[in-house]
Amino acid sequence: MAIAAKPEIPPWIPPPETKEDLDWASLKTLDLSKLDSEDPKDIEQLLDDTRHAIKEDGFLYLTHYGIPLEKLHRQFAIAQHLLDGNVITEEEKKRLEIQQHTGSYAGYKPMKGWGAGNGSYDGIENFTFYSPEMENPDKRPKGLEPFMDEVKEFWTYAHDEVNRKLLKLLSRVLELPDDYLWDNVQSHDGEVCAEGYFRFVCYRPMEKGQEGASMRIHGHHDIGTTTLLFSVPISALQVWNSKAEKWQWVKYKPGALVINLGESLEILTGGHFVATKHRVVSPPSDQQHLPRLSCAMFCSARGDLKVSPLQDSPMIQREGLKKEGVYGEFAKLLDAGMDVPDHDTWRKARRAYAQQGPSKQVTINKIKYSEEIFNGIKVYVPV
Numbered sequence: 001m002a003i004a005a006k007p008e009i010p011p012w013i014p015p016p017e018t019k020e021d022l023d024w025a026s027l028k029t030l031d032l033s034k035l036d037s038e039d040p041k042d043i044e045q046l047l048d049d050t051r052h053a054i055k056e057d058g059f060l061y062l063t064h065y066g067i068p069l070e071k072l073h074r075q076f077a078i079a080q081h082l083l084d085g086n087v088i089t090e091e092e093k094k095r096l097e098i099q100q101h102t103g104s105y106a107g108y109k110p111m112k113g114w115g116a117g118n119g120s121y122d123g124i125e126n127f128t129f130y131s132p133e134m135e136n137p138d139k140r141p142k143g144l145e146p147f148m149d150e151v152k153e154f155w156t157y158a159h160d161e162v163n164r165k166l167l168k169l170l171s172r173v174l175e176l177p178d179d180y181l182w183d184n185v186q187s188h189d190g191e192v193c194a195e196g197y198f199r200f201v202c203y204r205p206m207e208k209g210q211e212g213a214s215m216r217i218h219g220h221h222d223i224g225t226t227t228l229l230f231s232v233p234i235s236a237l238q239v240w241n242s243k244a245e246k247w248q249w250v251k252y253k254p255g256a257l258v259i260n261l262g263e264s265l266e267i268l269t270g271g272h273f274v275a276t277k278h279r280v281v282s283p284p285s286d287q288q289h290l291p292r293l294s295c296a297m298f299c300s301a302r303g304d305l306k307v308s309p310l311q312d313s314p315m316i317q318r319e320g321l322k323k324e325g326v327y328g329e330f331a332k333l334l335d336a337g338m339d340v341p342d343h344d345t346w347r348k349a350r351r352a353y354a355q356q357g358p359s360k361q362v363t364i365n366k367i368k369y370s371e372e373i374f375n376g377i378k379v380y381v382p383v
């Protein structure tokens, strides 16, 4: 579509940062361009930083990944237009509503819980794109059509260039060939996000009387390989600091990507890459009245890939499997003779489970955890 045919839309203006002195997480910043450095010392430093970031909290900032700030802000302007511009019609909201029990998040999520859309107000409105829907205009809001070329270009770059390079870095940590994770693990055939998905989200302020509701998304792991979150000025994202045993805030870093590692990578690496524990809470009081716009790409493993450790990795061979956390639970079942599922089966079960309402809470060493069990596998995340 010719650029001239596009309607004018308001730019996205980053809201002011909080003035509050919050308990910020100290996350490592990785300059991805260093991977192409001619100086081997730069590369060694980058690898070292990556190993540390993965061992510690599994969250990291990525900079110099190849998307200029103007392009990023333009994508936020499109997300803002979709979710704030009255672009999705009432008919589309109904027809395109997510059907989470199917194991897919595709489509429109109203501000009423996940799934059937008849839960109580949660203030989270989003639109999630999967590849088949991306190709079918009937599965997309009409009002977004003039911008689909930009949306696809942006997310194709994020998936096929940025994520591929990140996986190269992670492959090197596993002492595997550069494209090992991309070639053998990452789903990338098909349009844009392959078997993963990307999402435009708006967290709106809670309604009157509910302002005190501090939790917007309870503590969880993402279930795929890597998640690419674009850093946003409204503070709400928190990461679990496993050493200090507390939640800490993720600070806005303009233009940076916040990367988290999902459960697939934890299991595939035999527990070496720990899935990031994170949650979304109410912003600090000076930002609570503002909507929080966010864009994210959730990358997934190939559906036909078995969910079991990558025995090719010299690092895993040398250091052995770490039977803790999600991988530990998974290993117990494998040791008891469970068939190894493939990723498609695993994530459908995982997502369908996630809509069965609030999970059970258990206290371990004075810390409250949510306990989710699906296919017999227990997943614990601090609440």
Ligand SMILES: O=C(O)CCC(=O)C(=O)O
Pocket: 201, 217, 222, 229, 237, 278, 279, 280, 294
């Ligand atoms: O909005 C964010 O910053 C993170 C959201 C998130 O963790 C998720 O959707 O899985």
Ligand SMILES: [Fe+2]
Pocket: 220, 221, 222, 278
């Ligand atoms: Fe998440």
